Amino acid sequence: MTSRQQRNFPRQYARTRRFTLGAPRSFTVAPDGSRLVFLRSPSGTDPVNRLYVMDLDGDGPARERIAADPALLLGGSQEDLSPEERTRRERGREMAGGVVGYATDAAVELAAFALSGRLFVAELRAGTAREVAVSGPVVDPRPSPDGRLVAYVARGALRVVPVEGGDGADRAVAEPEGEDVAYGLAEHAAAESMHRSRGFWWSPESDRLLVARVDDGPVRRWWISDPAHPDREPRRVAYPVAGTENADVRLFLVGVDGAGRTEVVWDRERFPYLARVHWSSAGAPLLLVQARDQRTQHYLAVDAESGATRLVRAEEDGRWLELIPGAPAWAADGRLVRVSDEGGARVVVVGDRPLTDGALHIRGVLDVGDGDVLVSASAGEAATDPEIGAIHVYRVSGSGVERISEGPGVHTAVRGGPVTVLASAVPDRPGARVRVLRDGKRVAEVASYAETPVLSPRVALTVSGPRRVPCAVLLPRGYEEGDGPLPVLMDPYGGPHGQRVVAAHNPYLTSQWFADQGFAVVVADGRGTPGRSPDWEKAVAAGLAPVLDDQIEALRGLAERFPLDLGRVAIRGWSFGGWLAGFAVLRRPDVFHAAVVGAPVTDQRLYDTHWAERYFGGRPQDVPDAYRASSLVWDDGLVEAREPARPMMIIHGLMDDNVVVAHALRLSSALLAAGRPHEVLPLTGATHMPTQEAVMENLLRLQLDFLRRSLGLAGSAGPETSPGAGPDTSAGAGPDTSPGAA
Known part of the structure; x- marks a missing residue:
C-alpha cells in the first residue's frame, strides 16, 4: 500500500459510510419466486437509497429496474424527518437516507414506504410509484396482506388508509389518550435492547391489527441538548434507566374500520416485556413475553376474538433467556x-x-x-x-x-417459495456477494455499487489461551519476520451481541489501517460475545469481569506466536468496547498503557433496564455490588483505579440518546479529581452513531495521533505511514463492524 492510499482511507471510509453505500440490502422475495425487492443507493458515495425490483419469472435473464426513486418522488428536495422517524433510524443504526425501509403485502405486489413524513406506495409489477395523501408525518407504513390498505403511525395514532386514497378515507383506528401515550411504536427498551422495532401487526385476513399501546408516563425523563446551539430547546426523551419504571405496554386488537377494540390479556405485572409478536395464517397470534429479570418467559397464543391468551410453553433459565x-x-x-x-x-x-x-x-x-x-x-x-x-x-x-x-x-x-437470496461476505474479497438461487441453482446476482476499499486486510484468524479465545491478528502489510516486535493495539467490542472475529473482509478495514501505521492489531472475542455456546455468552451473568480477563489471556497467548511488544499496548473501542477500553486501563494499567474510550457506558446504573438488569442480575438497588464492580465511576469517583495512571482519549456525541454524554462527563470529572491524564473529544451534533463525513474521517486520524503520543511513537514514523507497508495485493468482504462503528 502506498502512503497516499493510507492517507485516503479515512476519507473513503467516511465518504462511503463504512463502505455500506451502494451495497444491496433489505431483500424480500415474492412467495411465487417471481420478484425480488431490495434497496440500494446508486453509487458507493450516494447516501440516498432507491427501491428496486428484480423480475425472475421470465424465460430470459433476470431484469432489474427501479421501483421508486426519492429524487423524483420528492422533486429534488431534501428529506425532512420527524422526531419519531429520527428516533427509529437511530435505534436501527441507519446511516443512509431515501427509502431506508419498506413493507410489502403478502403477494409482494405492493410496497409502502415513507419519505419526508409522506406516504408512498409502489406497484411492483407495474413499476409505478405514487404518493397517498394522508395525515402525517408518516412513520412505519405497512400494507395489509391483501394490498388494499396501508397502516401507519402519525403523532402517536395508528391510522389506516386505502391504497387508492380518497377524501375522508384516512382514519385513525387507535388514538393516544394523552401526550405520553403512543400506538403502534416500539418503546425504547424494545427497540434498543430487545431488537423489536415494530409496534403493530396485520391479521392474515387484513381485517384487524394487533397494536401496542405504549404509555411512557412512568418512565424517567431525560433532556438531550446540543450545547453548540444554545438557542435550540433540549429534546425531552423517556429513558428507562436501570432500576426505574419501564413504559407500560399493552396490546389491543382493533378493526380496520376503527370500531371494536379488544385488549389482549396476559399477566403483565409478572411479564411486562412484550419481546416478540408473530401473526401468520399458520395459527393464532403468538406472543413471547418476559419477566423483568428475563429468567422466565411465556409463549402465548391469543384468541383473536376475546383477547384471552393460552400458555403454549414456559421457559426458565437461572441466568437469562436470550431473544433470537x-x-x-x-x-x-x-x-x-x-x-x-x-x-x-x-x-x-x-x-x-x-x-x-x-x-x-x-x-x-x-x-x-x-x-x-x-x-x-x-x-x-x-x-x-x-x-x-x-x-x-x-x-x-x-x-x-x-x-x-x-x-x-x-x-x-x-x-x-423456490427462490433463496444468499448474501455472502468472505475473507478474500470486499463487500458481500448476493446470489439468487432457484431450487438451489444460481439464476442471477444482485450488483453492488459499493466502492472497493483502497486497502485490504492482512488478517490471521486463530485462537489463543487455555479458553481458545477467538482472535484476529493484523500486521502491517510488508512486515517481515525479523523486523522486530510491534506496539500493540487491542481493537475489541468484546461483549454481548457484538461478534468482531468474523470470516469476512470489511470488518477489519479500520484495524488494518491502524496496523499499517506500525501496530500489531488484535481483535479478540472473549466470554460474553456471541457465536460459540450459551455458556460462553452467559459467563458474564452478574458481572463483566471475564471480558477483561479474556482480552489479557488472548494478548499473552498471541505474544508467544506473533511479534507483539507487551511493553507498549493500547486499546480502543466504542460503546461496549469503549467501556472495555476504559475498564482495561483503570483496572489493569500493568497490561494496558493507553486507551481510546468511545461513547462508553461508564456508570452501569445509567443504562437501560432490559440490557443492564439482564447482565448484572437485577436492579441496582438490589445488587449494587454487581453494578459497581463493572462501572468506571461511582458516586465517590473512580472505581478501583490502579496505578500507574494511563492516558485516555474520551470521545462522545453530545446528542447521544442511547449512551448519554453524562457517561463521558462523569468519567472526565472523576479523572480530573484524581489528577489523571486524559483528553475529551466532544462531537457536536453527533448521536451514538456519528454519520457526519468530516467527523468520521478525522476521528480515525485523531485517534492515531493520540495513540502515537501516548505510546511514545510520535517520532517513529511520519504521519499515516508505515515503513513496512508494501503494495496492496489482496482483496476481501462483509460490513464494517469496527468499534469505530456504532
Whole structure:
C-alpha cells in the first residue's frame, strides 16, 4: 500500500459510510419466486437509497429496474424527518437516507414506504410509484396482506388508509389518550435492547391489527441538548434507566374500520416485556413475553376474538433467556418453532422435537417453510480453526441438516417459495456477494455499487489461551519476520451481541489501517460475545469481569506466536468496547498503557433496564455490588483505579440518546479529581452513531495521533505511514463492524 492510499482511507471510509453505500440490502422475495425487492443507493458515495425490483419469472435473464426513486418522488428536495422517524433510524443504526425501509403485502405486489413524513406506495409489477395523501408525518407504513390498505403511525395514532386514497378515507383506528401515550411504536427498551422495532401487526385476513399501546408516563425523563446551539430547546426523551419504571405496554386488537377494540390479556405485572409478536395464517397470534429479570418467559397464543391468551410453553433459565431473531413462529402444521438453550447448546425446536444439536450454535431463524426451517448458525464449541468466525445458512427438517452456503464467510439468506437470496461476505474479497438461487441453482446476482476499499486486510484468524479465545491478528502489510516486535493495539467490542472475529473482509478495514501505521492489531472475542455456546455468552451473568480477563489471556497467548511488544499496548473501542477500553486501563494499567474510550457506558446504573438488569442480575438497588464492580465511576469517583495512571482519549456525541454524554462527563470529572491524564473529544451534533463525513474521517486520524503520543511513537514514523507497508495485493468482504462503528 502506498502512503497516499493510507492517507485516503479515512476519507473513503467516511465518504462511503463504512463502505455500506451502494451495497444491496433489505431483500424480500415474492412467495411465487417471481420478484425480488431490495434497496440500494446508486453509487458507493450516494447516501440516498432507491427501491428496486428484480423480475425472475421470465424465460430470459433476470431484469432489474427501479421501483421508486426519492429524487423524483420528492422533486429534488431534501428529506425532512420527524422526531419519531429520527428516533427509529437511530435505534436501527441507519446511516443512509431515501427509502431506508419498506413493507410489502403478502403477494409482494405492493410496497409502502415513507419519505419526508409522506406516504408512498409502489406497484411492483407495474413499476409505478405514487404518493397517498394522508395525515402525517408518516412513520412505519405497512400494507395489509391483501394490498388494499396501508397502516401507519402519525403523532402517536395508528391510522389506516386505502391504497387508492380518497377524501375522508384516512382514519385513525387507535388514538393516544394523552401526550405520553403512543400506538403502534416500539418503546425504547424494545427497540434498543430487545431488537423489536415494530409496534403493530396485520391479521392474515387484513381485517384487524394487533397494536401496542405504549404509555411512557412512568418512565424517567431525560433532556438531550446540543450545547453548540444554545438557542435550540433540549429534546425531552423517556429513558428507562436501570432500576426505574419501564413504559407500560399493552396490546389491543382493533378493526380496520376503527370500531371494536379488544385488549389482549396476559399477566403483565409478572411479564411486562412484550419481546416478540408473530401473526401468520399458520395459527393464532403468538406472543413471547418476559419477566423483568428475563429468567422466565411465556409463549402465548391469543384468541383473536376475546383477547384471552393460552400458555403454549414456559421457559426458565437461572441466568437469562436470550431473544433470537426470527423466533418464535408457527410451522405450517401449527407446531411452535423456537430456539432454545438445551443441553448446553442453542438448538432449533419444532413442537417438542429438536432439529439440531450441539454441532451447531443457532444464530437466528431466517424462514419457516412448509417442511423445513432455514437458519443461520456457527459451529459453536466444536469449531475447528478453519471455521473461526464463519456463519453459515442451513436448511433443517425432520430429515436432517443441509448446509446451503459454501466456503469460509459470513452468510445469510432470505427465501420466498423456490427462490433463496444468499448474501455472502468472505475473507478474500470486499463487500458481500448476493446470489439468487432457484431450487438451489444460481439464476442471477444482485450488483453492488459499493466502492472497493483502497486497502485490504492482512488478517490471521486463530485462537489463543487455555479458553481458545477467538482472535484476529493484523500486521502491517510488508512486515517481515525479523523486523522486530510491534506496539500493540487491542481493537475489541468484546461483549454481548457484538461478534468482531468474523470470516469476512470489511470488518477489519479500520484495524488494518491502524496496523499499517506500525501496530500489531488484535481483535479478540472473549466470554460474553456471541457465536460459540450459551455458556460462553452467559459467563458474564452478574458481572463483566471475564471480558477483561479474556482480552489479557488472548494478548499473552498471541505474544508467544506473533511479534507483539507487551511493553507498549493500547486499546480502543466504542460503546461496549469503549467501556472495555476504559475498564482495561483503570483496572489493569500493568497490561494496558493507553486507551481510546468511545461513547462508553461508564456508570452501569445509567443504562437501560432490559440490557443492564439482564447482565448484572437485577436492579441496582438490589445488587449494587454487581453494578459497581463493572462501572468506571461511582458516586465517590473512580472505581478501583490502579496505578500507574494511563492516558485516555474520551470521545462522545453530545446528542447521544442511547449512551448519554453524562457517561463521558462523569468519567472526565472523576479523572480530573484524581489528577489523571486524559483528553475529551466532544462531537457536536453527533448521536451514538456519528454519520457526519468530516467527523468520521478525522476521528480515525485523531485517534492515531493520540495513540502515537501516548505510546511514545510520535517520532517513529511520519504521519499515516508505515515503513513496512508494501503494495496492496489482496482483496476481501462483509460490513464494517469496527468499534469505530456504532
